[in-house]
Amino acid sequence: MATDFIGKPSKRVDGLKKVTGQARYAGEFEVPELTHGVVINSSIARGKIKSIDSSKALQLEGVLQVFTHENRPKLAWFDKSYSDMDSPPGSPFRPLYNEKVQFNMQPIALVVAETPELAQYAATQVKVEYETEPHETNFDSQLKSAYVPEEFNSTPPPEPWGESEEQFKKAAIQLKEEYFHPSQHHNPMEMHASTVHWEGDGRITVYDKIQGALNSQKYLMGVFGLAKEEVRVLSPFVGGAFGSGLRPQYQLFMATMAALELKRSVRVMLSRTQMFSFGHRPKTLQRFSIGASAEGKLQSIIHETYAETSKFEDFQEDVVIWPAVLYKCDNVKLSHQLVGLDEYTPLDVRAPGGTTGIFALECAMDEVAYKAGLDPLEFRKKNYSEMDQTKKVPFSSKELMECYRQGAEKFGWQNRKQEPRSMREGHQLVGWGMAQGAWEANQKPANAKAILSVDGKLKVSSATADIGTGTYTIMTQIAADTLGLPLEDVSFKLGDSSLPEAPLEGGSATASSVGSAVKAVCQKIQEQLLELVKKQGNTDFAGKEVEELDFKDGQMSLKDQPATAVSITELMAQNKEDQLQAEISAEPAKEEQKKWGRYSHSATFVEVKVDEELGTIKVTRVVSAIAGGRILNPKTARSQILGGVVWGIGMAMEEYSVMDNQYGRFINHNLAEYHVPVNADVQEIDVIFVEEKDDVVNPIGAKGLGEIGIVSVAPAIANAVFHATGKRVRALPITLDKTM
Amino acid sequence: MRSFSYTRAQDVKKAVSEVSSHEDAKFIAGGTNLLDLMKYDIMKPRHLVDITRLEMKSIEETEGGGLRLDALVSNADTAYHPLVEERYPLLSHAILAGATAQLRNKATDGGNLLQRTRCYYFYDTTTLCNKREPGTGCSAITGYNRNHAILGHSQHCIATHPSDMAVALAALEATIQVSGPEGERSIPIADFHRLPGDKPEKDTNLAENEIVTAIELPKKGFARHYTYLKNRDRASFAFALVSVAAALELDGDTIQEARIALGGVAHKPWRKPEAEALLQGKEVSREHFQQVADAYLEGAEGFQYNEFKIELARRSIVRALMQAAKTDQ
Numbered sequence A: 001m002a003t004d005f006i007g008k009p010s011k012r013v014d015g016l017k018k019v020t021g022q023a024r025y026a027g028e029f030e031v032p033e034l035t036h037g038v039v040i041n042s043s044i045a046r047g048k049i050k051s052i053d054s055s056k057a058l059q060l061e062g063v064l065q066v067f068t069h070e071n072r073p074k075l076a077w078f079d080k081s082y083s084d085m086d087s088p089p090g091s092p093f094r095p096l097y098n099e100k101v102q103f104n105m106q107p108i109a110l111v112v113a114e115t116p117e118l119a120q121y122a123a124t125q126v127k128v129e130y131e132t133e134p135h136e137t138n139f140d141s142q143l144k145s146a147y148v149p150e151e152f153n154s155t156p157p158p159e160p161w162g163e164s165e166e167q168f169k170k171a172a173i174q175l176k177e178e179y180f181h182p183s184q185h186h187n188p189m190e191m192h193a194s195t196v197h198w199e200g201d202g203r204i205t206v207y208d209k210i211q212g213a214l215n216s217q218k219y220l221m222g223v224f225g226l227a228k229e230e231v232r233v234l235s236p237f238v239g240g241a242f243g244s245g246l247r248p249q250y251q252l253f254m255a256t257m258a259a260l261e262l263k264r265s266v267r268v269m270l271s272r273t274q275m276f277s278f279g280h281r282p283k284t285l286q287r288f289s290i291g292a293s294a295e296g297k298l299q300s301i302i303h304e305t306y307a308e309t310s311k312f313e314d315f316q317e318d319v320v321i322w323p324a325v326l327y328k329c330d331n332v333k334l335s336h337q338l339v340g341l342d343e344y345t346p347l348d349v350r351a352p353g354g355t356t357g358i359f360a361l362e363c364a365m366d367e368v369a370y371k372a373g374l375d376p377l378e379f380r381k382k383n384y385s386e387m388d389q390t391k392k393v394p395f396s397s398k399e400l401m402e403c404y405r406q407g408a409e410k411f412g413w414q415n416r417k418q419e420p421r422s423m424r425e426g427h428q429l430v431g432w433g434m435a436q437g438a439w440e441a442n443q444k445p446a447n448a449k450a451i452l453s454v455d456g457k458l459k460v461s462s463a464t465a466d467i468g469t470g471t472y473t474i475m476t477q478i479a480a481d482t483l484g485l486p487l488e489d490v491s492f493k494l495g496d497s498s499l500p501e502a503p504l505e506g507g508s509a510t511a512s513s514v515g516s517a518v519k520a521v522c523q524k525i526q527e528q529l530l531e532l533v534k535k536q537g538n539t540d541f542a543g544k545e546v547e548e549l550d551f552k553d554g555q556m557s558l559k560d561q562p563a564t565a566v567s568i569t570e571l572m573a574q575n576k577e578d579q580l581q582a583e584i585s586a587e588p589a590k591e592e593q594k595k596w597g598r599y600s601h602s603a604t605f606v607e608v609k610v611d612e613e614l615g616t617i618k619v620t621r622v623v624s625a626i627a628g629g630r631i632l633n634p635k636t637a638r639s640q641i642l643g644g645v646v647w648g649i650g651m652a653m654e655e656y657s658v659m660d661n662q663y664g665r666f667i668n669h670n671l672a673e674y675h676v677p678v679n680a681d682v683q684e685i686d687v688i689f690v691e692e693k694d695d696v697v698n699p700i701g702a703k704g705l706g707e708i709g710i711v712s713v714a715p716a717i718a719n720a721v722f723h724a725t726g727k728r729v730r731a732l733p734i735t736l737d738k739t740m
Numbered sequence B: 001m002r003s004f005s006y007t008r009a010q011d012v013k014k015a016v017s018e019v020s021s022h023e024d025a026k027f028i029a030g031g032t033n034l035l036d037l038m039k040y041d042i043m044k045p046r047h048l049v050d051i052t053r054l055e056m057k058s059i060e061e062t063e064g065g066g067l068r069l070d071a072l073v074s075n076a077d078t079a080y081h082p083l084v085e086e087r088y089p090l091l092s093h094a095i096l097a098g099a100t101a102q103l104r105n106k107a108t109d110g111g112n113l114l115q116r117t118r119c120y121y122f123y124d125t126t127t128l129c130n131k132r133e134p135g136t137g138c139s140a141i142t143g144y145n146r147n148h149a150i151l152g153h154s155q156h157c158i159a160t161h162p163s164d165m166a167v168a169l170a171a172l173e174a175t176i177q178v179s180g181p182e183g184e185r186s187i188p189i190a191d192f193h194r195l196p197g198d199k200p201e202k203d204t205n206l207a208e209n210e211i212v213t214a215i216e217l218p219k220k221g222f223a224r225h226y227t228y229l230k231n232r233d234r235a236s237f238a239f240a241l242v243s244v245a246a247a248l249e250l251d252g253d254t255i256q257e258a259r260i261a262l263g264g265v266a267h268k269p270w271r272k273p274e275a276e277a278l279l280q281g282k283e284v285s286r287e288h289f290q291q292v293a294d295a296y297l298e299g300a301e302g303f304q305y306n307e308f309k310i311e312l313a314r315r316s317i318v319r320a321l322m323q324a325a326k327t328d329q
């Protein structure tokens, strides 16, 4: 039995449950006497509800209630009560608050009935009349009223340094271009749902689709004035979220309100169309002015971003920091402005800001490389940064050069011809492009609890989430590895607001934050075991510290002295300890971490084939080389990167939430028209993890992989399309009409 | 979804009388289009007549040397039928370019002809649409019209017919056999679907309560020189932006007969026989194909988001004909 699991390609511990249907999702929990709610959404983008006539719906037998702003229960008054752990600055949307319509598809009523079919039908019988006001959803025409938010949701753009304007004017090579990125929706497979179990004594148990059960609990406590003991939120499985579950969505509000009012259990599930009624990746216009010397050394970078937000919250993401993270340049100016529209507030979507900013940055840099007559990879090496210029600190680790080397070699980059349109196969123009990327390697405070029983079973828990990323698996691995126990004897529990506090699962910080807590809590158990063995008078261990011990194969021993091995379970039995328990709060070493720039890095190489006449594009090969610190599980890690690459293909060529400005409404709101890649779009993908050691990012040295896989894919594709066709497509998605 | 009543028809006659005797009744075959539309509250039949038990599931040779495809044969069974693959490979290819394996297993040939447009506004009941609710207006003309028509549209509707199969049938000059309260008749495919005109709510010339019983393919299958070319926004599982069914009969390098049908560009599969005739007796050459393509697109008119289809269609015709002639130069 080997019990060193970290870095091993372990299968998913929850795999069996998932493929056999035992894994239950928020909309699948069976509770007795369940009722069903269907949400009615507004059909206008701005104005007032003149009247809602529910009488026909209420006459149907089995319809319990139609909730509207007119008959809703009393709700909290202050904005603060509606804010959640991921609210941007502003005034959070309040469902059913009053007659005002602030965006199209705003939830304006809830029909509750004994069956879902009846609720759905009844919803068609509710008549709504509006007083329409003119809406502003046209990003282009509202650009003129862009503003700098008073408070930044994410990192404010760093102060400018050097003399970017002057140096740009003087530069031998100048690039001034605009890049556009459309709105995109998360569209996870599982649609948002909440099942609220009315426990009978005023308490509720809520099954919610959320990336952190505590956030839903906090929200419900705030809005409905519930005490902590009165609401427990469970979210053991999440069928993909990609950020859509960072904030509690309106189905949670609706189901809970109805349950508290009707004193019944209620389920509300959103439809695919309704998945287009809340947060999305904001569209952006990014302007770059880049100056470089004739030899291709960067002299000036000016990066301006204009991004959409709602009229009630200032959503902003880290779009403009990437030039300062990825390139060395002495004169830099970065700015981020918002364009307020009559729509719902945008929301983090996988690598928020990074995907957006790095797309534009890496396309722009490719253009500069071409102006300088440099191979795009050489150009990046020439302008390589050894310092995180956003904070003027060195990197805790940065094996990007190794990503370049291994990625280029695997791809065969040395055989590339620089000239666009220089490679072809019959009708097809062949293009090779590359791009680089980075993503933050953050650690947040997290808690965990562990119980080791005398039978050798270890139970670890933390109120984190597994949105399909493999949290269950890697936490089990970390715990088993730390205490030297077989995987089967270790279980990890998450997705429950009654467990020790953990941050939202987002920002690729779960492995790092919760992983560190799991490791730390298991180390606490190690200490207790050491105490026991010392108490027994075992002289081998006298005066020893846990750092001097090995835990493996169910035993503890002095390092490199197997003869000292003691069985953990026997030790506990001899001491009459039924179980050992520990709970811990793992804080990041903030002071030390502040001294370093902490990021994962990527280099992506892409081959495309573009039909010369018809413009159709195929991404035939992708090599993604990743420096992500310690890889805890190569199997789940590879899956994360594959998913990121596939999403990058979608972002480059397909994904586009079309805003119809006539109605102020996203109009392609189903998966037949909102395209994500299908199998036939995805061909060869190679994933490389380069070795990277990092003691700063967190005690386990892992940087998180949920987001680094996507950031440099779309620009690499766009650059490959240029190499193939000689056409620069600066507005996503790159569809055939732009290349034919 | 609204409640509806449901009956299962035992024979064609009964099916027709069932559908005629109920108000707002519809046939249901594979259900892959109708059920979606019912869930979206776009089609609201109060009664469904299930025709899937009818004896209309075979593919047989006709006396004239053609092939008869019963209306209830699945798209998959049609595409993979040995006689279809051998004699009408254009049809196989067109069917397999559509939807997905799962859908093609369920979808029937009759249902495929009668599937409805994929116009975004048709699918969104909060918007105005003449096809869904006659007389309300057309949101697509001034809205997002990427998958809309460039030929044969009207001021009332610019929707396209989404079927791939129908495009191949148009090139092959199939006839549609139907049966109704007034008896049986056959409709040439060219007259089966209609242009929107001022009645966009009517997709086809099928009379009320008529059932499609079969599709008849004439003898000539163009099995040697054919191509189905489909341009779309992703490699599979997407409707055509522009598709071309091209079929040639060659004598050496001389064209005896050419058939070209376009999909994704109009309210029906688009044929222009007088343009096809330009190729008769001509040599296979890019120039000749370009002339025909120009003639096909004469009078085409695009909108804000689909203007590109005109040039795409032109190039696709040339490519498809070149491929069909297998004289790729």
Ligand SMILES: Cc1cc2nc3c(=O)[nH]c(=O)nc-3n(C[C@H](O)[C@H](O)[C@H](O)COP(=O)(O)OP(=O)(O)OC[C@H]3O[C@@H](n4cnc5c(N)ncnc54)[C@H](O)[C@@H]3O)c2cc1C
Pocket (backbone or CB within 6 Å): A672, B026, B027, B028, B029, B030, B031, B032, B033, B034, B035, B036, B051, B071, B072, B075, B097, B098, B099, B100, B103, B106, B107, B108, B109, B110, B111, B112, B113, B114, B115, B162, B163, B164, B165, B210, B211, B212, B213, B237, B238, B239, B240
């Ligand atoms: C996501 C998606 C993608 C798709 N992609 C494509 C594509 O790329 N290309 C393509 O061509 N198609 C595509 N399809 C459409 C698919 O081909 C059609 O849905 C299918 O062919 C319809 O056949 P059905 O038997 O299921 O029809 P049904 O849904 O049962 O019926 C459709 C209509 O025809 C009527 N009807 C059915 N049979 C008869 C009959 N014998 N006589 C009279 N009326 C009848 C019904 O009353 C109904 O109005 C796609 C569908 C989906 C859902």
Ligand code: SF4
Pocket (backbone or CB within 6 Å): B117, B119, B120, B121, B122, B128, B129, B130, B131, B132, B137, B138, B139, B140, B141, B156, B157, B158, B159, B200
């Ligand atoms: S194009 Fe036709 S289907 Fe689309 S909105 Fe206009 S009328 Fe309706």
